[in-house]
Amino acid sequence: MVFARTHNNRKRSNKVNTVLRPKNDNFKAVEKELGLKLGNLTKLTQQVQGIIKKQKEQEATKKAKKVWNVNEIDYDNGVEEDADAIFKALSNSGTSTSSSGPNLLKEASSGNLQVDDLTDWANPDTTMSIFPKVHSYVELPTSIADQLDDAALQSIASKETANWIPVIDKLYEDPSCLQNSSSYEAHVLLRSIPKVQRPAVISKFYEIAKESGLLDNSYLYNDILSCYNKMDIRRSKPIIEKLYKEMTVEKGLKPDIFTIGVMVNMYGKDRNVNGVRVFLRKIEELGEHPNSAIYTSILQMYIRMNEYESAKEIFDTMKFLSLETEPTSRTFSSMILLDTLHDNVEHGIDLYDEMKTKNVKIEAQALLALAKGCSTRRNLIHQGWSFILEYYSLGYPASYKLMEIMLALSARDSDLNFARGLYLNIFETNTKANHGILTPPRAASLKYLLNAYYYFQESMVPNSVTDTRVRAIKASSLELMNFNFSDKAPPMLPVRDLSFADNKAAIFEEARALFNYHMLMFPDMVSEQIMEAYLFVLAVHSDTKTFLEAWEKYTYLENGGDGASNDETVTVEEPKEEEKAKENEFTKKDDDNEKLPVEKELDKPPKRFPRSDRLYNACMHAARNYKDVKFAQKIWIERGKYRKTPAFQKLDAYTQDQLDFRFARAMLSCLVETGNAVDAYQLVLSSQNRFVWTYYHLKSLFSLCERMGFVTFKTELEKVVNRGARFIRRSQR
Template sequence: MDNRLLRNTVRLEKVLPRFVRLTRRNVSSVKGSSPSRGSDINRRRRRRRINVNQQHIQNQESKVLDDKIRELQKLAQNLKIQISTKKEKQVESEFKNLDKPITDDELDDIVSEILDAPKPNTLLLTDDIHNNNNNNKGLKLFDEPARGIQFSKPIIERIGISIQNVLSNENLKWDNLIVDLYENKNGFDGLENKDVYQFLRQIPSNFKLSPSSIEKIEKMIENRKTSSAATINEEILMNLYANVENVEKVESLYQSLLLNQKQLNPPVFSSLIKVYVKSKNLTKINEILLKMKELKLEPSLFNYTNILSLCVRLQDSKQAEQIFRMMKFRSLETRPDILAYNNMIQLQIKKKNVYKAIDYYQELLDEGLKPNTYTFNALALACSKDKKFISKGWYYISEINKRNLDPNLTTFETMLRLSARDGDLELARALYLKISEIKPDISNDQNITAGNESLNYLMMAYRDYKPNHKPQSILSKEISIIRRNTIQMVDFIGLHQNLIKDNGIIKKRENLPPFLPLKTIFMKDQIISEAKAIWSFNVVKNPNCLTYNNLITFLRIFVEQNGDKHDFLQNFEQYTYPNKEVETQLKKKSVDNSIDTNEILRAELENYQVETQQESLVSIENLPPVLKYVKSFNHKIERESSLYYTLLSSGKRFNDFKICENAWKERGLYRKSSKYLSFPLKIRKELDFKFAIEMVNTLINFNQLDLAYNVVKSSEDSFPWNFYVLKPLYVALKDNGYYDLSQDLSNICDIRKHIPL
């Protein structure tokens, strides 16, 4: 926006009441005027008619004038709001001389200029010849660098038309500018030191140039380096190399400064701290802090915040809290900003301490800081980890809207987590589709999926759906509006429309997940069918989504939604395979008369395929093209303890003892494999204890009480059995007359006995 227009807008705000008052006075004076008296009656009647017409015209003019005044007030207010969002320093510099009085003669000019503000210039010289990116803005004839970037006249003359690369702060292309300067414009040759320094200082401190561009800058400096500019240039180069995490170059430049006994300035240490933070080297950071203390240099807020973020990434809560307290009480300049508080909230998320995260939020409000979108995303994410905080999580999402902040991809992903935890399948489906639409645009990749975590939470929503459950997002009027708007943002029916002839839209739809053309699904068959289609789609598009967490959540859908046992076994066999050592033992059939689990699963599937062959053919025909060849992909992961646990649990739920038997026999072989034995002893004992608990519960379910008791008795010296865990077995033994066994079980669960894992 033109600076003069901004200045005049604020000046208009000041004089607008006087302008309105004077205008209304003039209109009133016109309204109050009356025609001169005359003796002739006809003349009086004619004048009376004229007065009526004049009054009508004056009323209309007054109404139009009122509308214009309201329009002026609204326009001035809108512009004032835009001005208030600028940085304080920029605002102060723009409005230094606004307090000088405005004469009546200037008033009409100001009003006229605002009402007749120039429209955008359409006479643009497009840069398609120089760049194939059609999203770039055009280059005007007399363009200057983007706001905040200031080049000296020699630099502007040197870079010429390459200035197009730094016209927009939203789309800076420093790499293109530097390459052109190096290859076509003789670099810095012939430029004064001050011009070179000013040019380099315009590169944002956190901008990540390509390593090759930084090397070109270094070569351009070396070709004309002088002693007066060497230290300055080395500081800048250190920062540029720190942005690309080049520890070797940063340390080399630092050693050069020490060797030449150059003055060490705070920016030098800032670059060192930045690069060591990115390489997670706390030891080196402590050395730098000691060096700064020796030179009596105080770390800046930027330095402290960087170190704090590293402690959070390393989940070193003790040191993070120490740094945070130091920032509070060291000086006013180092008091924690919103970034520091966001880091502390993030730390509490990793510790799953929701209460502490909320305390930090309240503290930053008390400090007068303004939370941003990241703050509310982080708080909502913390709340999504515990079901009793779901409504609080939705409150933080609504705060983004209340404070006129912009939601981002993380906001939608956090909303998906909340809806999945809350069993809100309708909202989870809409959010997953929305994420699938916007994520490729952000990543500039048309083949990217919504991501592994988003897939896991969508599968969780399918798994935990209950027909009569009322999600917490509909209990609040404000949040229910957000929920409704989110669902209306996506079009499930449009995914299946074939009337569209636009190839771009068709291609985009092919990259979207194959949802059913229904806004709401609630039937078991619908849920399982759609979950299978979405899962297969993701495995084909992004095989990396085939993780243990995702697969287990997907397999549990068949169990929790009362799906078909054979369907579960088919997917278990399709996406998993046994450890090689286990497979060898299974083939020998020499360990405890073990039965080949694969043979059992295949036998089960053969019966199932005979019964449902016709149905399968029909369903495949209805699948999108991308899913018709999903069977040809052999994407599998090796079975490990969590998968055997899932298999055992599913056998219990499907009431099939054979599945359970095969699960613990195959896992028994897996326990003896070299891979399992490579785990630390503590982890192995934890996994074994968890599986043993599920074995006991499974045997109780099949009324195999003596076997359940034997599992506990044989491991009483290995696992910390307690009455809370074994209460179901204790009750079952007493109810079935096994009083001696129940008494022995009570002794095993003696509260004085404690065997740590």
């Protein structure tokens, strides 16, 4: 039954189709007629769309003049991307000129169109090109787009390859070409240009706006000022000052909070505190309050000036003043970096915890700065690795800076094998990236590697042993070690584990070979800091003789001032060029030309460094480890001569006192370590009028006096400590 009913329905359907189906010729005619109607409808739609676009642009211009005073600040890289006018209210007030199909038809039926508006569509003589007109990737106001030819539009047809210079050049050919445009439309044009290209076209844009009479308000001036503010301060400062004078004095336009923000940022970049204060007073005259961008500009100024306490004060003001001035993620990162640079990583960690509490985005720079700061504290190494792990978990990319900070952490963590692997991997990566040309890591990486040899202790348990995540990173690094990536690769022992028992000699020999290798291959890379790090390695892994050989070979004492005697054996002066040449003549052999290039390099005199306070401290550290009082006394005498050199005398009195006090503490530590209680006691008593000795400084000496039964010494030392405490209390009032 079902089959029969279905079959009958099919027959009935076929009959209906036969009746309704026209003949073949009639069908083609209908199809042609419908095609013509569809084409006409499409043309009508395009025409109506253009008319509505013009109407909406005119309405937007009228609205713009009424709400012209509302700005949104978009920051650049200097101060959260520096102030750049966007005009938020104008952008969101219905001024968009784009329309969709349904909206277009709805507006077309509202009765706003006139018959004359359809003349072009109704004219049969109107022709259409078979090639579509070139359009820019961003929609420009009609009054501006009409001034551009296909060549100019073609240069901005794609967002990825857009070049706005030909566009501005085309408009610049007739500087008054925008006289029929509004200043808001000029703002739209400038805002359409990517920020990186604005500095290249802003001077011509200014001329166009000026000739077209569009510079009749402060808001387009703000656009131009912010563009110039993205340039180098030495170039932009005189231009910005001239434009500000033109705006306020010549044209009598009143600056707003945005204008003042640009000026504060400019003077902040110039480190001009007085200029910043002048414009802060102008904010008060306006009855306004500094916003987050202005506070950030001031904070960045103090960061550039290295005014740490002032920067902290501004940052705290931003936090507690209002929600509108709450620091952004970038501002938090800047403050954390400043904390790290001033050895106050604890404050940076507090800020990190605050960011977590407030759900502020943790930037990559903040995590790296915190990890770097933790590498200077043995008790914070685990915390430093947690920042590295969080960096990975947030998906931030691996970078050279990341590898370098991991190297610093592993060095302080007594993880010598990890540090070796990281350094070798960086070396190989740099070389491959430079097309096989031997390219070492930065000098900072070499310093961290030498620190790894210095800090290594077999009894220490690094985080790569206790933390499985750090262990995985270390295993990957060691797996990638390629000791022979180049025939001139650094001279590391071809083993991944150099920290096995009874291997102290191997550790020292590798460190010495690496230092000599860099002195030979990359002498410009070796600085005073590298020399200091190497001397500390010698201080813990060698003896007095080896240390003195390096001291004499790589350092020299500059000619001192009054009272410097030339007969002291401790004085080693840099040889003159004539003496070097004479010495080379005596040592020259007949077969000199037959020497290998490496042998000739070894014959060259080594790079030498003038002895400085930091190098003398390394010597005192060595004397303490060697328990060699005579060596310490010898260094003490020579440093007295060094104090008469121009290098030391040009320092201010406060810095000289600080350096002297640090060296005196190092000498005291050496005397206490060797059990010389009498000499240590006399050192403190003789310098109590110059230095403020506290119990913290003298704790080890108190303990030594108790063990040796020097009751009188202890009583006198307590008087010295009390005297220092009174001085500190008076200075804090």
